[in-house]
Each structure stands twice: as structure tokens, then as C-alpha cells.
Amino acid sequence: xxxxxxxxxxxxxxxxxxxxxxxxxxxxxxxxxxxxxxxxxxxxxxxxxxxxxxxxxxxxxxxxxxxxxxxxxxxxxxxxxxxxxxxxxxxxxxxxxxxxxxxxxxxxxxxxxxxxxxxxxxxxxxxxxxxxxxxxxxxxxxxxxxxxxxxxxxxxxxxxxxxxxxxxxxxxxxxxxxxxxxxxxxxxxxxxxxxxxxxxxxxxxxxxxxxxxxxxxxxxxxxxxxxxxxxxxxxxxxxxxxxxxxxxxxxxxxxxxxxxxxxxxxxxxxxxxxxxxxxxxxxxxxxxxxxxxxxxxxxxxxxxxxxxxxxxxxxxxxxxxxxxxxxxxxxxxxxxxxxxxxxxxxxxxxxxxxxxxxxxxxxxxxxxxxxxxxxxxxxxxxxxxxxxxxxxxxxxxxxxxxxxxxxxxxxxxxxxxxxxxxxxxxxxxxxxxxxxxxxxxxxxxxxxxxxxxxxxxxxxxxxxxxxxxx
Numbered sequence: 001x002x003x004x005x006x007x008x009x010x011x012x013x014x015x016x017x018x019x020x021x022x023x024x025x026x027x028x029x030x031x032x033x034x035x036x037x038x039x040x041x042x043x044x045x046x047x048x049x050x051x052x053x054x055x056x057x058x059x060x061x062x063x064x065x066x067x068x069x070x071x072x073x074x075x076x077x078x079x080x081x082x083x084x085x086x087x088x089x090x091x092x093x094x095x096x097x098x099x100x101x102x103x104x105x106x107x108x109x110x111x112x113x114x115x116x117x118x119x120x121x122x123x124x125x126x127x128x129x130x131x132x133x134x135x136x137x138x139x140x141x142x143x144x145x146x147x148x149x150x151x152x153x154x155x156x157x158x159x160x161x162x163x164x165x166x167x168x169x170x171x172x173x174x175x176x177x178x179x180x181x182x183x184x185x186x187x188x189x190x191x192x193x194x195x196x197x198x199x200x201x202x203x204x205x206x207x208x209x210x211x212x213x214x215x216x217x218x219x220x221x222x223x224x225x226x227x228x229x230x231x232x233x234x235x236x237x238x239x240x241x242x243x244x245x246x247x248x249x250x251x252x253x254x255x256x257x258x259x260x261x262x263x264x265x266x267x268x269x270x271x272x273x274x275x276x277x278x279x280x281x282x283x284x285x286x287x288x289x290x291x292x293x294x295x296x297x298x299x300x301x302x303x304x305x306x307x308x309x310x311x312x313x314x315x316x317x318x319x320x321x322x323x324x325x326x327x328x329x330x331x332x333x334x335x336x337x338x339x340x341x342x343x344x345x346x347x348x349x350x351x352x353x354x355x356x357x358x359x360x361x362x363x364x365x366x367x368x369x370x371x372x373x374x375x376x377x378x379x380x381x382x383x384x385x386x387x388x389x390x391x392x393x394x395x396x397x398x399x400x401x402x403x404x405x406x407x408x409x410x411x412x413x414x415x416x417x418x419x420x421x422x423x424x425x426x427x428x429x430x431x432x433x434x435x436x437x438x439x440x441x442x443x444x445x446x447x448x449x450x451x452x453x454x455x456x457x458x459x460x461x462x463x464x465x466x467x468x469x470x
Contacts, residue, residue, distance in 0.1 A: 024247045027202035027219040028279045035204070036065055038265060038278040039122035041112035041129055042288060043104035046359040047138035047151065050102055050111070050131060057128040058114060063121035065272055067129065068113040068264065070101040076267060079258055080232045081324040082225055085333050091163045091355075094154045096323040098233065098260035098267075104133070105153055105322035106359050108287030113264045115276055138359040142296060142319045145356040153322060153357040160357045162320050165333040167411050168350030173302075176311030176348050180302035184384045190373050192294035192319065193366065199249025200280040201289060205265030209273065214266045215242045220255035222326075229258040229326060234266060241266075253366030257290045257326045292366035294319035295332050295373065301381040307391055309400045311348040312341055314377065318355045321362035328364045329355055335370025338413035338460040342378040343420045344400045349410040368459060375457045383454075393454050394428060413460060424456065 018024060055067040066072075078095040085091050100109045112129050116122035137151040144150055145160045153160055177183060203218040214234070220226070223243040231238040248255065261278055268276045280288065295318040302310040318332030333353050341349055382400075386393040401420040408414050432439075436452045443450040 019247070024249075026199055026247050026249055027204065027217065028199075028277070032204060032275050032277060035275040035277050036115050036117060036268075036272065037119045037122050038261070038268065038276050039114050039116075039119065039126050040110050040261060040278070040284070040288070041114065041126045041131075042284070043100065043107060043109040043111055043133075045104060045133055045135055045138075046107050046140055047136040047153070048104050048133040049136060050100065050104065051134055052132040053112065054130040055112060058125035061116075061121065061125045061128060063117040064114065064125045065117065066115045066268060067125065068099065068115075068268065069111070070097060070099045073097075073099060073264070073267060075235075076263060077233045077235055079260060079263070079323075080229050081326060081329065082229055083327045083330045083334070085163060085165060085329045087163050087165050089164075091324070091329055092154070092157045092161075093324045094156060098263045103136075106361050108284070108361055109322070110260050110288065113261075113268065115268050115272065119279075140359050142294060142317060142356070142358060145319070145358045146317065146354065151359075153359060157357055161354060162324065162357055163329055163333070163353075163355040165353040165355070166351065167337060169348055169410070170350055172348040173311045173313050173350045177300070177302045177313070180310055181305040182303040182307075182385065182389060183300060184303070184381055184388055185298065185300050186377065186380045186384055188297045188299070188377055188380060190293045190295050190297065190376070192291050192360070192363075194286050194289065194291045194361075195250070195252045195254035195366065196282070196285070197250030197252065197254065200282060200285045201255060201259065201261070202277075202279040203262055203265055204275060204277040205262070205269040206275045207266065207270040207273075213240050213242065214270070215244070216262055216266060217244050217246065218255075218262065219248050219251070220245060221248065221251055222256040225256075225326065226258045226262065230263055230266065233263040253292060253364065253369065254285075254289050257364045259288075287361065289361070290325050290328070290364035291321065291361045292331065292363060292369060293373065294363055297373070297377055299377045299381050301378075301385060303385055303389070307385070307389055307396055307399055309344055309346045312346050312350075312378070312381075314340065314349070314351045316351070316353045318353055319358055319360065319363055320355050321358060321360045323362045325362035325364040327369075328362055331363060331365050331369040332373070335365065336374040337370075337411050338409070339371045339374035339458050340378070340411060341409060342375055342458045343402060343418065343456050344378065344382075344397075345402045345407070346400075346410065351411070371459055375455075379455050394424060394433075397454065397456060398424060420456070424454075
């Protein structure tokens with residue numbers, strides 16, 4: 001329930017005035033004494049071998065303090081993946097260096113890191129770097145990634161398969177489908193999405209030589225996870241790194257990720273003895289930032305003669321992109337698991353998820369990753385079943401809502417409580433469903449079409465829970 005102004009639980013907000021009056025403190029606001037500016041040179045190719053990089057002209061440009069390629073940062077470790085997804089065989093995590101070594105694997109893959117006295121000097125230096133690419137076959141379509149003729153992106157991942165994740169009781173689901181009176185199938189595309197935050201990614205790296213401490217200020221979140229992962233890249237204890245966020249101009253998941261630029265900023269600050277700042281431009285954010293979703297799913301729902309749900313079987317092919325990002329593997333595996341099946345009493349379920357590599361930007365978690373996909377699937381299946389069985393979609397939902405609590409779902413999540421049927425009745429009344437026929441007829445007379453859709457949503461917390469309230 002949303003608190004109202006008269007509700008004693010309502011809390012007065014004090015932080016809004018400075019944002020509304022232009023007094024926010026964002027990452028790229030203000031001057032930083034003695035700060036240098038960094039620009040990233042990125043690959044224009046989806047897949048290519050790097051034959052040679054000639055940065056001599058860029059290094060000789062006035063105002064340029066350093067040009068780093070993979071050869072100059074060999075002491076840095078690869079970016080890690082922090083999410084452990086249980087599977088057999090285990091998840092394949094190929095090395096992801098902060099700057100591409102020998103090969104680029106997606107458009108936007110960072111190739112060089114230029115540090116100069118001004119952004120203009122750094123950008124001009126980037127244009128002087130000559131990279132000799134040998135363009136290789138690429139696969140950018142998810143549906144083709146596991147095909148027999150698809151180019152292999154990583155030698156250690158045959159068929160471009162990074163992970164095969166399975167949950168559920170195959171025998172119970174197969175038995176339910178054999179005795180089902182009705183089976184409905186739905187094939188869905190959850191398209192790739194990319195955030196366009198009001199404030200692009202930005203960060204400032206510092207190093208204190210006396211204390212040996214690093215400090216990273218960034219436009220983002222997940223500061224503890226980023227600190228831990230950066231410690232692995234820099235090969236230092238996490239306690240030597242401070243990560244902080246000023247005000248953030250939008251994030252939506254894309255800014256919760258550990259990026260190569262963060263490690264490069266800190267390494268450059270240490271080597272050059274000055275703060276180093278970086279601000280992505282909009283196109284750079286689209287090419288170099290983490291994307292989300294991008295999976296193909298087939299769901300099958302088994303029902304008895306009365307329209308009661310018996311079993312749900314889900315098969316998904318999920319895109320990881322060219323690398324395994326911080327939380328990327330969980331988006332299509334552990335994240336949707338507790339939400340699978342939605343609010344419905346489904347005795348048996350299975351999930352079969354194949355995560356594959358493609359020559360595209362890495363995938364990570366956006367906005368409750370996995371939960372929208374799981375709910376989208378079951379709600380589409382319920383509507384398909386209602387259409388096939390000629391049952392009112394609201395009635396079919398109420399017939400199958402979970403009613404007895406606590407309720408343990410087939411994958412282990414426990415719902416402590418819920419009033420799903422009552423909530424749906426109140427929503428239908430508020431939407432005046434009874435008057436919809438009249439409104440549709442009026443719209444038709446005006447040459448318009450009007451529809452009425454129903455969607456229920458189960459939103460467990462971000463991690464896979466053992467208990468939740470409906």
C-alpha cells in the first residue's frame with residue numbers, strides 16, 4: 001500500500017529541492033585540481049585479430065601523458081565474474097583483460113587508453129593510433145550462436161556454450177504433460193536492451209602514494225562489489241580501495257557493473273601521480289556499456305480438463321555477449337528462478353537454460369533482471385490457455401492462484417502470504433472491466449480499436465530467496 005500524506009508512515013523527502021534547483025553533485029561536475037583526462041579507443045569491428053598497434057604519433061602529441069595498450073598493462077589481472085552459478089560442467093569464464101589482447105570480440109571492445117591534459121588532446125591522440133586489424137567471421141545473432149557453422153568466439157567454449165543450467169523434476173513434468181488434457185506453447189523474444197542514462201558513465205581515479213590507497217569516484221552503485229572485483233584486477237587487498245558515488249544521474253543496472261575503465265583509471269593515477277577522470281559519450285555508452293536481456297524462450301504449460309495448471313516447462317537460449325560480465329550469468333538463470341511460474345499453483349516445473357557467447361557487448365543485470373522475463377512468459381501462457389479453452393482470462397487466473405500459505409514453489413522459494421484473487425478483483429473493479437464492452441463499442445464507432453489486458457507480477461527480491469511475501 002502506498003502511504004498518503006495523511007498516513008503516519010509517510011516520510012517527508014528532504015533531498016529533492018537541490019536536484020530540482022540544479023544543485024546536484026554529479027560525477028563530472030566541478031574542477032579537480034591537476035586532473036588528467038582519459039579517452040578510450042574502441043574496436044570498430046565485432047571480431048578481429050590485432051596484428052599491431054602503432055601509438056608513436058599519439059604519444060608524441062603535445063599534452064599527452066600516456067597511451068596504454070595491452071602491452072603496457074600486462075601486470076593487471078582480468079575482470080572477474082562474481083556470480084557463482086551452480087552447473088555441471090561449470091560456467092566458462094574466459095579472461096577479460098582491461099584492454100583487448102591479440103583479439104577484439106565486440107564493437108566497442110577497448111583497445112587503448114589515452115591520458116592527456118585535456119579531453120580534446122586525448123581524443124586527438126586516439127585518432128592518431130593506428131591499429132592493424134585482421135577481420136574475422138563474427139556471430140551477432142543469438143539464434144545462430146550455437147549453430148554448427150557459427151564462428152567460435154573462445155577456444156574453451158565449443159559451440160559458444162558458456163553454461164547449461166537446469167532446474168526441476170524432469171520426470172514429474174513429463175508425467176504431468178502425458179496426462180494433460182491441454183498443452184499450450186509460447187515462444188518469446190526478450191530483446192536486447194541498452195540503457196541511456198541521463199548522465200553517461202563517468203569516473204575519477206586517484207592514488208595516494210603515501211598510504212598506498214586507491215580511490216574511485218563513479219556514477220553508479222554496487223560500490224562493494226566493484227571494489228572487490230577491482231581488487232582482483234589490481235592484485236591488491238580490497239581494503240586498499242575506496243569506491244564512492246556522488247549523485248547519480250540514472251543507472252538502471254548498467255552502472256552497477258565493474259568496467260575496464262575503472263581499473264585503467266586507478267592504474268593510470270598510480271603511474272602518473274595525478275588524478276585521472278573519464279566521461280563516456282552517448283555512443284560510447286551504447287557500445288561499451290553492459291546491455292541486458294537478449295534471450296529466446298519457449299514455454300509449455302500443461303492443464304487438466306478443468307483448466308488447472310499441472311506443469312510448466314521452460315527452455316531458454318540466453319546471450320552473454322563476448323565476455324562474462326559481473327552478474328551476467330545470473331540474468332537468465334538464478335535471477336528468474338524464484339519468479340518462475342508467477343503467482344500460480346503449478347506442482348511441477350523445469351528450467352533449461354543455455355547461455356552462449358556472441359560477438360556483442362556483454363550482458364548484465366538491469367532492473368530486477370530475470371523477474372520480468374519469468375512473469376512475461378507465464379502471463380502469455382495463461383492468456384494463450386484462456387483463448388484456447390475459451391475461459392475468461394481473469395477466471396483462469398483466479399482458478400490457479402496460490403491460495404494456501406506458506407507455499408513452497410517447485411524450485412524452492414517459499415511464499416509466506418498473499419491475497420492474489422482479492423487483489424485481482426480490486427484491480428478489475430478499479431479498471432471498470434464491467435463497462436469495457438460499452439467503451440469498446442464506442443471506440444469502434446469512432447474507427448478505433450480498444451483492448452483489455454490482464455497481467456500479474458511476482459517480484460521476489462534481487463537475489464534468489466528462500467522466502468518471500470506475495
